[in-house]
Amino acid sequence: MLDRSTIPTVNKIEKIDLINPNQFEIAKFTKLFFMKEVPNETSRLELYFDAGTIVEEPALSSVLSGLLLSGTLKKSSIQINAEIDALGGFVDTGVTNEFAIVTIECLRENLLPILQIVQDAINNLAFIEKEVTELINNRKQKLRVNLEKVNFLAQRAFQERIFNNSSYSKITKESDFDSISIERLKLFFESNYLKGLIKVVLIGNFNQDQVDRVIDLTGAWSRNNSRIFEKEIKNLKGNTHIAKEGALQSAFRIGRILFNKTHEDYCDFMILNTVLGDYFGSRLMANIREDKGYTYGIRSMVGELSQTGYFLIAAEVGKEVKEATFIEIEKEFKKLQDELMDADELEMVKNYMLGQLLKSADGAYALTDLYLGVESYGLDLDFYNKLIESINSVTPERIKNLARQYLIWDDMTIVSVG
């Protein structure tokens, strides 16, 4: 009979194999990253343009991204989409704060034909008035729907305050859509797409000729300078509540400006962040969900920008327990500042993080994302060796000191809606 009270021995993860994608210089400020090691027929191509929401008004950047396949003088949007669908392609266009990204996913054999269609659609984008009007109306309706969600409202109000008065703090209002003209769209398109390509990411089992063909098709869009992103951003401290009539739950965000991967404390802070709120067994989940039952989920995270970063806690909780939740979060900050972590808990976090890293390095797609996650900050894969080293060597004292330095309740931007 099996003795079920004995825990199976845990084996340490000794090493994690990482692979660099191949790099090609398309132009002085534009690179292509190519990961070939895909054992099946899937493929993905991503085009990063210098056209995110910090560059122009968010409404305009987002509308322009939605218009990329809206038709040329020779082809309607319906034709373009039908041609892509006939090749089994999934083409997605979207914006983040720093980039506009066009993603193609399809079977390997169809990538080049699909890219050709997308390239022609973008090169010859005609800004057909009917399409522009339709998209703007759709976006307005979508915004009105989102404005009914406490989570969206909290994120928006938080964005305004944590990135206070910077290019990152801009939010979209319905009236912003009314000031979008075809002239403004064209101007932004010509400068930031047709001369705005930052990088190309290609994943799939392609040969060199095919890689060259991708470069041929996209190279003309290369940008001729690089953007300098904002560095000095300070969050607006303090607590703000926005009332939302009829809401059953309150959504909240608690956070502060912090740093990104280039900072010396980043790796150790990631361990503190995991302890606090970045896994199922975290302090916040254990207290707010698994002990009190106040929420379906609560988490903390570190978000990164090109030149800086931020820390954030997010959740939706029962309206009547919002204040009680805040008190508990503040207590968790205090506990981390005042008490040394239990060795078992720290070991669990270390092992969990190594397991997560192993998962992030599983397969060509994950490996490429892992690489892009350091390349954006001017780092290379050696960063992950440093992270592993941090995980293996961090002490309870170090965690406590970091909590004292960075998890100060009065430094936080706090926003709630409900």
Added chain:
Amino acid sequence: MIEFEKFKLENGLTVIFHKDPTTPLAIVNTLYDVGSRDESEDKTGFAHLFEHLMFGGSINISDFDAPLQMAGGESNAFTSNDITNYYNILPAVNLETALWLESDRMLSLAFTQKSLDVQKNVVIEEFKQRYLNQPYGEVWLKLSPLAYKVHPYKWPTIGKEIKHIEEATLADVKAFFYKYYIPSNAILCIAGNFELDFIKNVVNKYYGDIPSGIKPARILPAEPQQNEYREMTIDRNVPADAFYYAFKMPERRNEGYYMADLLSDLLGRDKSSRLYIALKKELQLCSEIGAYISGSHDEGLLVISGKLNSGISFEQLNDSLWKVLNDIQHQEITPEEMQRLKIKFKTTKEFQDEGILNRAMSLCHFELLGDANGINEENLIYEAITSQHLKEMATKILKPTNCSLLKVKAEQNA
């Protein structure tokens, strides 16, 4: 081709092993053949609440997640109308930790009052977060009972109402566990870089001594054939009018299921689909429109949903929508259109099967449907569907007497 081996333990547990030599990870996926359709009408939402309790400690192990995290792993689960599925992802070198945890909670739970009380609250917050406190979040709470009058699909997995979750007792939890959480009602899939002999040994070691039990028979009330058009309007404080047309479609094991699936793609999967082009692009009646199937095991639903542009009435949309549905029944579907649907399906499947967790979950699901090898046969089934099949399916299901329409009317437009 996805390779796998299959064996059965004496206690009735079905085990699938999928070898993947390229990954340093292991997946342990367990599917239990129980979902919200197995609940009684006065205790809905229970299968899902129970799923939460599976993480509240088992007979010999007080905490499920801590040892798994200690081994570098993570875990989660989901419940549907038909099944409950639990998965663990962890470094392959620590496979045994996951088997130790999963087998102990198949053996028996800790059944603590504290866990039940807390998880009731968590699930109630989930109910609010995902259904009650979202614009259009109540749709399935209304559409399910409109489309089904008898079959337990008439309530959604989260449950009919919060009250049912509040009323769950520890006695209910125990009875549910002893009835459904037995080896013969489960399918286990292990995926990773292992050898079959090793897998057989460790599975026997951890699961071999779990008592067998009798697989519960499923006798559900059959939904009588729908012979009437149903319509319901709810007024809500939402910014735009929304519509949900639900048509009954064949059950999962019927070949008609695949035809209805492809028919939904023809209608509204992509930007080249019939409804998208006609109603959004040409007539500009709606801001969004799509079609999809519920994917359920018993008689399911093909749903067409979307939102109206401002100034457009439900009647305008309705007339044009039915015209598109009738055209499919009477006009040719071109070979190009058929080809487009099939390559889209093939591509989607290739991406789905790319991830090892998806493969493990699919293998369990296909095994439940009759044979894990279904994962390798799907492409052929879809490949064999003709335009004539789609027309016949359209004629059979896309008619008013097989339709339930839910309209969500924006209050400010009322």
